[in-house]
Amino acid sequence: MRMLSHLCFYILVNPPLLFLFSTGVPVEAQPLSTDSRWVVDESGHRVKLACVNWPSHLEVAVAEGLSKKPVDVISKGIVDMGFNCVRLTWPLFLFTDDTLASTSVRQSFMNLGLIGSISGFQKNNPSIIDLTLIRAYQAVVASLSKNNVMIVLDNHTSKPGWCCSNLDGNGFFGDKYFNPDMWIEGLTKVATIFNGTKNVVAMSLRNELRGPKQNVNDWYRYMQRGAQAVHTANPNVLTILSGLKFDRDLSFLYKKPLSLGFTNKTVFELHWYGFSDGNSWETGNPNQFCGRIVNNIKRNACFLIDQGYPLFLSEFGVDMRGTNVNDNRFLNCFLGWAAELDVEWALWALTGSYYLRDGVVGFDETYGVYSWDWNEVRNISLLQKISALQYPFRGPGYTEAAEHKILFHPMTGLCVKRMSVPEPLVLGPCTKAEAWSYTSHKTITLAGKYLCLQADDMQQPAKLGLLCGDASSKWEAISDSKMHLSTKLKDGSTVCLDIDSNNTIVTNSCKCLNNKDHNCEPGSQWFKIIDSTRRTTDKNFFLTMNLMVRIIVQNLFSFIQLWHI
Numbered sequence: 001m002r003m004l005s006h007l008c009f010y011i012l013v014n015p016p017l018l019f020l021f022s023t024g025v026p027v028e029a030q031p032l033s034t035d036s037r038w039v040v041d042e043s044g045h046r047v048k049l050a051c052v053n054w055p056s057h058l059e060v061a062v063a064e065g066l067s068k069k070p071v072d073v074i075s076k077g078i079v080d081m082g083f084n085c086v087r088l089t090w091p092l093f094l095f096t097d098d099t100l101a102s103t104s105v106r107q108s109f110m111n112l113g114l115i116g117s118i119s120g121f122q123k124n125n126p127s128i129i130d131l132t133l134i135r136a137y138q139a140v141v142a143s144l145s146k147n148n149v150m151i152v153l154d155n156h157t158s159k160p161g162w163c164c165s166n167l168d169g170n171g172f173f174g175d176k177y178f179n180p181d182m183w184i185e186g187l188t189k190v191a192t193i194f195n196g197t198k199n200v201v202a203m204s205l206r207n208e209l210r211g212p213k214q215n216v217n218d219w220y221r222y223m224q225r226g227a228q229a230v231h232t233a234n235p236n237v238l239t240i241l242s243g244l245k246f247d248r249d250l251s252f253l254y255k256k257p258l259s260l261g262f263t264n265k266t267v268f269e270l271h272w273y274g275f276s277d278g279n280s281w282e283t284g285n286p287n288q289f290c291g292r293i294v295n296n297i298k299r300n301a302c303f304l305i306d307q308g309y310p311l312f313l314s315e316f317g318v319d320m321r322g323t324n325v326n327d328n329r330f331l332n333c334f335l336g337w338a339a340e341l342d343v344e345w346a347l348w349a350l351t352g353s354y355y356l357r358d359g360v361v362g363f364d365e366t367y368g369v370y371s372w373d374w375n376e377v378r379n380i381s382l383l384q385k386i387s388a389l390q391y392p393f394r395g396p397g398y399t400e401a402a403e404h405k406i407l408f409h410p411m412t413g414l415c416v417k418r419m420s421v422p423e424p425l426v427l428g429p430c431t432k433a434e435a436w437s438y439t440s441h442k443t444i445t446l447a448g449k450y451l452c453l454q455a456d457d458m459q460q461p462a463k464l465g466l467l468c469g470d471a472s473s474k475w476e477a478i479s480d481s482k483m484h485l486s487t488k489l490k491d492g493s494t495v496c497l498d499i500d501s502n503n504t505i506v507t508n509s510c511k512c513l514n515n516k517d518h519n520c521e522p523g524s525q526w527f528k529i530i531d532s533t534r535r536t537t538d539k540n541f542f543l544t545m546n547l548m549v550r551i552i553v554q555n556l557f558s559f560i561q562l563w564h565i
């Protein structure tokens, strides 16, 4: 583990882009379709959408960052960071307003008085600066395609600008800037332009429906029409449908399913931020709040997975400075949830800074993966944590190993693994996770069920033992978050699985179980037992035998006693 932290340190102080995140799975066999809750390629293998949002819907109507870096450098950076997909936002008027569409990039910057961006753009992307806005958008798509990145086109707003509020006139069908017929027209146009662009794998119909006009009847009426229009113009893409209330509510679909003239092409999207619930993460007990909000999400959206639709968490994100308690607590809960369900997702956002946002030139995006100058990763440790979700845990075609459980630790994005003998159990990359089973007797066992996870003593490493019938081998998911794994010591006291400062797995007294406690941080004690068919590291048979023999010798006395009874 010390080596790993040295590696991180090395990367932190060495800005040039890392090659650490090679876990994203590039995809060759488009078009994509759905098979029950999974997105699959032409051969029926699961494709996990591990995307990052690349905004291009703001006033300039050009993908952000092109005044800082050549488009190909940004596309390659996306791949190097382990993402296999971009959710590329666009404003409707780009495709419905001929004046806007035929404006050149240079002109668009000039119209907004953004002279400073022009020289950077000229230097980094001379071949794009004199294209029209539509051609510039296509150039970004082409660069992503060349680098084998999949693209989800997202109709973010009608009128270019920062999104979204209830009263911005872009919220729902019939709002000032949201004429349903123009919407259909725009969707059709975009779908047609990109019909045949292999890497454009999906189109979301509309970002964050919201505002006073929103209602369920119009949702069905227009979303079904929109989906149908896209499918007719471009039968290859997945159509992605968002819910009401800023894309947080799809609960109405529970009773009344969607009715479309095509199948295996529909995905639902959902947005979830820490600030979606104000500052409740910070002011409440994190266990209690995590439990409550996960239950809400189950009601509002997760049932769609059981109904056989993929769920695309198309926006989530955190303040990358790591100083926002609300966001940090949200992220730990979110990662546990997202890993367990193994959903598709898109991080908000790629942006280091915006040309212009909310009237501010060079607006710094603290939720951005890139630093302000798009030169380095803003927070490598946060990105590493999120990267735990880039590779699928399971799904059609992922049969690298038999079904097993892994113990995921959201706070670090790592999984429990065994060191070679002599063991402690430690955290390591989930690609090297130990394969466990979680039995009906609540034991967490390994190696043909002979070795099981046991608590030894307070503040001591958890160990692997052979006598799996006693109380210290029974682990229950307790607390409202259901992420504390708890057991009893020989003296009857309750302990929870935890990590120490070296990422060794230990047992400590359980934190934050009192729901009145709002100032505690349970993150280090949060573990999630999740289903996986990922390859696990080949454990040398002799090492396992060696460990078993060692345990038997250590415990010879108790074994002899046991056999005599």
Ligand SMILES: *[C@@H]1O[C@H](CO)[C@@H](O)[C@H](O)[C@H]1NC(C)=O
Residues within 6 Å of the ligand: 033, 034, 035, 036, 037, 040, 263, 264, 308
């Ligand atoms: C379409 O979906 C159904 C059920 O979700 C599945 O059985 C079928 O295999 C899918 N077809 C394709 C071509 O993936």
Ligand SMILES: *[C@@H]1O[C@H](CO)[C@@H](O)[C@H](O)[C@H]1NC(C)=O
Residues within 6 Å of the ligand: 091, 092, 155, 156, 157, 158, 159, 170, 171, 177, 178, 179, 180, 182, 183, 184, 185, 186, 187, 188, 190, 205, 206, 207
């Ligand atoms: C995009 O969304 C806006 C609403 O903000 C809508 O007015 C417009 O018609 C949509 N366009 C397309 C092509 O989806």
Ligand SMILES: *[C@@H]1O[C@H](CO)[C@@H](O)[C@H](O)[C@H]1NC(C)=O
Residues within 6 Å of the ligand: 192, 195, 196, 232, 233, 234, 235, 236
């Ligand atoms: C879209 O492309 C497919 C080929 O991938 C073609 O068969 C179809 O006619 C195109 N549809 C339209 C509306 O252009």
Ligand SMILES: *[C@@H]1O[C@H](CO)[C@@H](O)[C@H](O)[C@H]1NC(C)=O
Residues within 6 Å of the ligand: 320, 321, 322, 323, 378, 379, 380, 381, 382
């Ligand atoms: C990155 O985030 C972590 C919290 O996850 C924080 O402790 C650290 O200071 C942040 N690093 C930088 C460079 O912002």
Ligand SMILES: *[C@@H]1O[C@H](CO)[C@@H](O)[C@H](O)[C@H]1NC(C)=O
Residues within 6 Å of the ligand: 500, 501, 502
């Ligand atoms: C972590 O490892 C270092 C070096 O091996 C050791 O000195 C220290 O005691 C360990 N910390 C804990 C909490 O075990």
